Amino acid sequence: MSRLIRAVIDGGALRHNIEVIRARAPGARVMAVVKANAYGHGLEQTALALPGADSFAVARLEEGVRLRERGIRAPIVLLEGVFTDEQLRAARHFDLELVVHDALQVELLAAAAPIEPPVLWIKIDTGMNRLGFRPEVFREAHRRLRELRPAPPAIRLMTHLACADAPDGQMTRGQLERFRAATRGIGGAVSIANTAGIFGAVPVGGDWVRPGLALYGVSPFARGSGRGELGLRPVMSLETSVIAIRSVPRGETVGYGATWRAERDARIAIVAGGYGDGLPRNLPSGTPVGVAGRIAPLCGRVSMDMIAVDVSAAEHAAVGVGTPVVLWGEDPPVETLARAAGTIPYELLCAVSQRVPFDLR
Numbered sequence: 001m002s003r004l005i006r007a008v009i010d011g012g013a014l015r016h017n018i019e020v021i022r023a024r025a026p027g028a029r030v031m032a033v034v035k036a037n038a039y040g041h042g043l044e045q046t047a048l049a050l051p052g053a054d055s056f057a058v059a060r061l062e063e064g065v066r067l068r069e070r071g072i073r074a075p076i077v078l079l080e081g082v083f084t085d086e087q088l089r090a091a092r093h094f095d096l097e098l099v100v101h102d103a104l105q106v107e108l109l110a111a112a113a114p115i116e117p118p119v120l121w122i123k124i125d126t127g128m129n130r131l132g133f134r135p136e137v138f139r140e141a142h143r144r145l146r147e148l149r150p151a152p153p154a155i156r157l158m159t160h161l162a163c164a165d166a167p168d169g170q171m172t173r174g175q176l177e178r179f180r181a182a183t184r185g186i187g188g189a190v191s192i193a194n195t196a197g198i199f200g201a202v203p204v205g206g207d208w209v210r211p212g213l214a215l216y217g218v219s220p221f222a223r224g225s226g227r228g229e230l231g232l233r234p235v236m237s238l239e240t241s242v243i244a245i246r247s248v249p250r251g252e253t254v255g256y257g258a259t260w261r262a263e264r265d266a267r268i269a270i271v272a273g274g275y276g277d278g279l280p281r282n283l284p285s286g287t288p289v290g291v292a293g294r295i296a297p298l299c300g301r302v303s304m305d306m307i308a309v310d311v312s313a314a315e316h317a318a319v320g321v322g323t324p325v326v327l328w329g330e331d332p333p334v335e336t337l338a339r340a341a342g343t344i345p346y347e348l349l350c351a352v353s354q355r356v357p358f359d360l361r
């Protein structure tokens, strides 16, 4: 039992999820977003498990280079583009497509001529106010990119949605309208939708979709789960096991801060896994934990290496040292834990710590 906690990655689920995404966005190409170490799932192994992706998107140059060095031949998009001439040359060398979201990047490309520019994605800020040209300056930036010599092989258009997960769709409709107005009469493939844009209330369309979270089988919405509502399968299962069983007499407390008190004589399972592995420390007592396929409540505070789970109920009678535990996966889904911790599943997935080994299933 030297490897108690591990993140089990289901490659079959990744391939299932990309097919579900294709069915939701018929005719669109899929740019698989694998930034942040593929949302904690392992950058290279995730890309290698997705031969069906039309391209990959990463945030940083180093991530794109790592994919090329592992033999990924599909197009790779740098979502934040490049910031120095050296990065531009590296992007060129590794054949990476660039997002251009800022006038400084246009200058960089113009100054670097005659280096042949890669495929460019010009980003329009339609209301998120993070990256992108505001509609009133977008045309000028686009004109300057068209004038690059040698000419880029393609200039494509993208924007990013701020509230695609909102049920009313109001912000999304406004952003789509601004995008249409800004790009009227300008050709080129279009990409707008992230996961929430693909599965959300407002039809977003576009020639390319950019799913991240859905690839990993997880829902971005405030309710439900990817498995329950979207037909996805969770890719990561954070698994461990019981390392001790204790009897806690009624009235005694469990864990740091003595925040949980036994209301009757309790049987408590101590489980290997804590905030040192990436479990949020603020999970409250009562948070569901999967013990031998059944749900049991967390009791007391999350420690660095351990949690305690109340297995007093009769259905947990067989639980003992070595019993397998699922911290998140099929049940409980990571969406449930994220809500219990007051955050989003993206953060939990990205936060699985370095010491947790990965198994590819």
Ligand SMILES: *Cc1c(COP(=O)(O)O)cnc(C)c1O
Residues within 6 Å of the ligand: 033, 035, 079, 160, 193, 194, 195, 196, 210, 211, 212, 213, 214, 220
């Ligand atoms: C991260 C990101 C995505 C993917 O978002 P999900 O919500 O995970 O689908 C798409 N586009 C851009 C620009 C991003 O930064």
